[in-house]
Amino acid sequence: MTGAAVAEGSARILVPKGVFFNSEMRLCRDFSVLALKAALAGKKVRAVDATAGTGVRGIRYSKEAGGAVGELFLVDVNRRAAAATRRNLKLNGVKGKVANNAFQRFACSDAARKGFGFIELDPFGSPVPFLHDAARLSRDGTILSVTATDAAVLCGAHPKACLKNYQAKPLNACCCHEVGARILLGKIARTASEFNFGIAPLFTLSHKHYFKAFVALSEGAERAVESVRELGFVAHCSKCLETVYRKGVANALPQKCAACGESPEYAGPLWLGRIQDGALLAKILSIDRGRDKGVEKTASALLAEARLPPLYFELHLMAKRLSVGAVKPESVCRMLERKGFACAGTHFRHNSVKTDAPKSEVENAVAKLAAKGRRAKRARRL
Numbered sequence: 001m002t003g004a005a006v007a008e009g010s011a012r013i014l015v016p017k018g019v020f021f022n023s024e025m026r027l028c029r030d031f032s033v034l035a036l037k038a039a040l041a042g043k044k045v046r047a048v049d050a051t052a053g054t055g056v057r058g059i060r061y062s063k064e065a066g067g068a069v070g071e072l073f074l075v076d077v078n079r080r081a082a083a084a085t086r087r088n089l090k091l092n093g094v095k096g097k098v099a100n101n102a103f104q105r106f107a108c109s110d111a112a113r114k115g116f117g118f119i120e121l122d123p124f125g126s127p128v129p130f131l132h133d134a135a136r137l138s139r140d141g142t143i144l145s146v147t148a149t150d151a152a153v154l155c156g157a158h159p160k161a162c163l164k165n166y167q168a169k170p171l172n173a174c175c176c177h178e179v180g181a182r183i184l185l186g187k188i189a190r191t192a193s194e195f196n197f198g199i200a201p202l203f204t205l206s207h208k209h210y211f212k213a214f215v216a217l218s219e220g221a222e223r224a225v226e227s228v229r230e231l232g233f234v235a236h237c238s239k240c241l242e243t244v245y246r247k248g249v250a251n252a253l254p255q256k257c258a259a260c261g262e263s264p265e266y267a268g269p270l271w272l273g274r275i276q277d278g279a280l281l282a283k284i285l286s287i288d289r290g291r292d293k294g295v296e297k298t299a300s301a302l303l304a305e306a307r308l309p310p311l312y313f314e315l316h317l318m319a320k321r322l323s324v325g326a327v328k329p330e331s332v333c334r335m336l337e338r339k340g341f342a343c344a345g346t347h348f349r350h351n352s353v354k355t356d357a358p359k360s361e362v363e364n365a366v367a368k369l370a371a372k373g374r375r376a377k378r379a380r381r382l
């Protein structure tokens with residue numbers, strides 16, 4: 001078996017022809033490894049990499065997550081991928097059982113029926129076809145690690161595909177990335193609840209063409225009901241940019257925009273609960289401190305927005321609507337913080353802010369800062 005050799009983290013991986021490996025997903029893998037280490041902190045679990053490819057994720061979790069991985073299974077439907085995974089396990093001195101099978105079939109095997117404490121789902125496109133089996137193989141405390149590379153679908157570029165796969169309406173407008181991530185979490189919550197689990201997102205990341213979420217499951221009817229109660233809908237007015245969200249059923253949302261009377265666009269059902277666990281992100285930062293610039297930057301960004309309510313204000317859209325020049329998110333945050341509001345940028349979208357201030361306060365800050373910018377420009381010209 002020939003192929004390219006790749007070094008990533010503490011793993012050395014051979015990538016034969018016909019086996020999938022994307023070096024652009026490195027940040028996703030680096031972050032996931034640290035998240036598992038932080039989340040399990042000394043606990044050992046039975047783990048499965050359900051869509052292994054070269055086996056890189058399973059191998060890195062095993063080598064780098066602080067001994068969190070006990071018995072390890074690696075599954076791939078592609079014969080070449082299963083062979084590559086076997087070879088890479090050997091190359092890295094990692095013990096693991098490889099199944100050349102569809103995960104959905106593997107899930108019916110005796111080995112799988114014992115359940116898992118950690119399940120890695122990193123398929124092509126949508127993870128939805130894997131969620132039922134992942135939930136069925138979960139136990140109290142299981143961590144689901146879910147990648148969705150169908151971000152375009154979740155962000156509203158293909159609304160019919162989103163309806164078919166996630167039974168949800170996306171938003172092809174302001175906040176579409178966070179709305180997409182929350183539609184994914186909503187689908188995970190609905191599937192988990194069918195198997196009597198509630199969910200608690202540990203981190204949610206939007207990067208390039210994909211979303212990645214780590215979600216901890218807790219068993220019990222009450223937990224499942226509490227989780228489903230975190231689902232709701234969003235209404236966004238493209239005329240005045242007013243965005244409102246409500247947990248519960250769709251008719252709790254206004255039929256007309258309360259600010260301008262226009263008919264808003266709706267999105268959902270989606271998860272309106274917490275999407276980041278601040279304590280876990282702080283732990284990732286303390287484990288990683290200074291070792292990996294990408295992980296540090298990402299964890300810091302997620303931590304800064306962890307305490308803030310859902311959705312964000314896109315400042316370029318707001319400035320355009322107010323017919324003023326561009327303003328910096330940091331300046332808007334400083335101004336809002338001086339008034340006692342919480343505010344931060346968001347990794348979901350550049351030039352945007354998350355805040356607990358109402359839209360009118362953000363508009364005020366944008367207008368004032370733009371006017372200040374105009375005055376400074378004029379003074380420089382004189």
Ligand SMILES: C[S@@+](CC[C@H](N)C(=O)[O-])C[C@H]1O[C@@H](n2cnc3c(N)ncnc32)[C@H](O)[C@@H]1O
Pocket residue numbers: 020021022025029050051052053054055056057075076077078081101102103104122123124
């Ligand atoms: C995106 S790749 C995995 C990449 C790998 N996790 C990594 O980080 O490099 C998806 C893999 O899922 C496999 N696959 C697709 N459908 C599957 C199924 N139903 N069960 C198991 N594996 C599947 C493909 O053969 C492919 O190797």
